[in-house]
Amino acid sequence: MAAQSDPHGSDFSAAELEFLAEDETIEIVPNMRMDALDLTCGIFGPFYPQITTQVPMWLAVAMKKRGKCTIRPPEWMSVEKLTQVLEAERDSQKSFQPLPFHYVETSRLLFDHARDDIPDIYMVRSLIEDIKDVRFHKIGTGLEVISQRTAALKLEHLTAMEVNIVRPFVVRALQTFYKLDNPEITQEPDARANRRFPSANHGPKVTAIEKVDEPCSQVMVDNCFSTVSTFLGELVIGCQQSRYN
Amino acid sequence: MTLRLQHRRRAKQGFRKTRGSNQMDSGAWDGSAAAAEDHESLSSTNDAELLKRAWRTEKAAPEILQFEAGLVQRSREQIQLVVKTPMVMNNDDLGPSMLVYLKWKHIKWRCLREGNVEDFVARGSDPLIVSLNQMDMDRTLYLLRSYLRTRLQKIEKYMFHIHKNTELWNRLSEQEQKFAQRCIEDLEDHFDKSVLSKLPDRYKSSVKQSVISEEDDMGNAFILRKLMLVTFFSYPSWFVVYMFMQIPEPQLDTYLICRTKGSLGALQLDDRQSIIFFGGVEDPVDLDPGDLYAVRYKSIKPLVYSGQIELV
Numbered sequence: 001m002a003a004q005s006d007p008h009g010s011d012f013s014a015a016e017l018e019f020l021a022e023d024e025t026i027e028i029v030p031n032m033r034m035d036a037l038d039l040t041c042g043i044f045g046p047f048y049p050q051i052t053t054q055v056p057m058w059l060a061v062a063m064k065k066r067g068k069c070t071i072r073p074p075e076w077m078s079v080e081k082l083t084q085v086l087e088a089e090r091d092s093q094k095s096f097q098p099l100p101f102h103y104v105e106t107s108r109l110l111f112d113h114a115r116d117d118i119p120d121i122y123m124v125r126s127l128i129e130d131i132k133d134v135r136f137h138k139i140g141t142g143l144e145v146i147s148q149r150t151a152a153l154k155l156e157h158l159t160a161m162e163v164n165i166v167r168p169f170v171v172r173a174l175q176t177f178y179k180l181d182n183p184e185i186t187q188e189p190d191a192r193a194n195r196r197f198p199s200a201n202h203g204p205k206v207t208a209i210e211k212v213d214e215p216c217s218q219v220m221v222d223n224c225f226s227t228v229s230t231f232l233g234e235l236v237i238g239c240q241q242s243r244y245n
Numbered sequence: 246m247t248l249r250l251q252h253r254r255r256a257k258q259g260f261r262k263t264r265g266s267n268q269m270d271s272g273a274w275d276g277s278a279a280a281a282e283d284h285e286s287l288s289s290t291n292d293a294e295l296l297k298r299a300w301r302t303e304k305a306a307p308e309i310l311q312f313e314a315g316l317v318q319r320s321r322e323q324i325q326l327v328v329k330t331p332m333v334m335n336n337d338d339l340g341p342s343m344l345v346y347l348k349w350k351h352i353k354w355r356c357l358r359e360g361n362v363e364d365f366v367a368r369g370s371d372p373l374i375v376s377l378n379q380m381d382m383d384r385t386l387y388l389l390r391s392y393l394r395t396r397l398q399k400i401e402k403y404m405f406h407i408h409k410n411t412e413l414w415n416r417l418s419e420q421e422q423k424f425a426q427r428c429i430e431d432l433e434d435h436f437d438k439s440v441l442s443k444l445p446d447r448y449k450s451s452v453k454q455s456v457i458s459e460e461d462d463m464g465n466a467f468i469l470r471k472l473m474l475v476t477f478f479s480y481p482s483w484f485v486v487y488m489f490m491q492i493p494e495p496q497l498d499t500y501l502i503c504r505t506k507g508s509l510g511a512l513q514l515d516d517r518q519s520i521i522f523f524g525g526v527e528d529p530v531d532l533d534p535g536d537l538y539a540v541r542y543k544s545i546k547p548l549v550y551s552g553q554i555e556l557v
């Protein structure tokens with residue numbers, strides 16, 4: 001079962017994403033007869049030999065492990081489709097090709113559990129790797145558009161794993177810009193601290209040290225940018241080390 | 246079979262109901278709400294899907310959200326239904342004794358299922374079906390546990406804040422309220438016994454630095470806890486003071502990544518009315534259906550409550 005992610009962050013662990021991806025449906029060709037399965041997530045089957053049917057990924061993998069079916073790789077996982085996608089990804093520097101939301105996890109699961117069902121597995125695998133690399137590179141450069149005027153960022157056609165990897169950075173960068181733009185937020189603790197001092201004769205209180213935050217100085221903006229660039233470096237390294245590469 | 250179907254139907258109704266009540270809060274979105282609902286009812290209405298969404302949203306949102314009482318209750322019932330099944334299966338002597346067992350254990354369940362008992366015995370004896378059902382149950386169980394655990398983590402973190410605010414307090418389930426209450430009592434008791442009782446009267450509150458504090462600034466409690474738990478000198482003292490000046494509150498200003506469902510029209514973002522695309526193209530803030538956005542939690546809060554936006 002998927003491990004719990006960090007309780008303090010809102011991001012998901014890779015295992016949790018895989019768990020979510022396992023609910024995507026996929027086509028299988030059973031090799032035995034079985035009545036329909038009445039599960040919490042729906043009714044699947046009935047299963048007849050050689051008749052394709054749609055089941056969730058986890059069910060497909062479980063049946064495959066027991067040798068009860070073969071898995072039909074999804075349409076987008078063919079060499080032609082992937083070559084097209086890769087070319088299109090390389091052609092445009094700005095936009096991303098629409099891919100299934102869980103494409104990284106799905107392909108990973110299939111490579112792990114259904115190697116023999118995928119035609120040209122080595123080709124498919126390397127194509128997916130390439131697509132992933134190209135996309136991550138584009139994401140890295142794309143993040144430079146975050147600026148002070150960004151109220152929201154549209155992540156068109158990004159997929160679950162990509163979003164999860166850039167999430168900590170995107171969230172922190174937008175938050176920092178937002179704070180710099182609205183100095184009253186950072187000022188608040190100071191105001192509260194000052195309010196308390198006049199009544200000091202009622203007895204000493206724990207002294208609140210003022211926050212050393214100047215609102216929106218050029219230095220801080222510059223710092224932000226240097227964080228951006230160092231992060232991009234980390235991102236690339238992180239991607240290379242991550243399990244899903 | 247019948248029972249499961251009933252469950253699904255109830256899930257659908259329950260879902261509609263919560264959505265109906267939530268739409269009142271977000272009056273501005275009435276027009277698009279109907280369209281979104283259609284889209285909604287067509288796609289996912291089973292409990293597994295709803296539970297997954299509740300879990301995801303709870304995990305991603307910074308604050309504690311409304312407890313999905315009906316959903317949790319239904320999922321629990323379903324899990325119990327499946328858990329009991331293999332137990333019966335393991336009883337080698339099926340047949341009359343099983344019927345007795347069922348009658349004794351869950352009369353209601355048996356009644357609903359009675360027409361199918363023969364069929365059920367035959368199907369249940371197939372180890373493949375049993376194990377697949379078991380896997381399905383494990384997945385639901387995991388979701389349910391993780392959902393409840395995420396909530397407990399939030400409650401532990403923000404217990405004083407939640408306790409102060411009636412709206413937040415009402416979002417908790419009864420058990421969670423008990424848990425939060427006990428948590429607070431235990432912590433106060435601990436502070437009191439270890440330090441606060443030894444201080445002069447006016448410093449004795451666990452949520453105020455001194456009697457003259459206008460707000461609950463948690464001064465004593467957290468500073469003292471910090472002092473007791475960590476060696477005092479291992480942190481600079483200003484850090485300790487600064488960190489624990491106030492009751493911990495969820496940060497609603499934070500950004501998060503969400504996916505829109507159905508078209509929502511223009512979004513009220515602050516004064517900066519632009520969404521930036523990855524290519525650097527700017528656009529007035531129209532949320533297209535099914536796309537991903539990184540937005541500030543505060544500006545989409547009503548949409549999250551009404552389920553029109555999915556947190557990813």
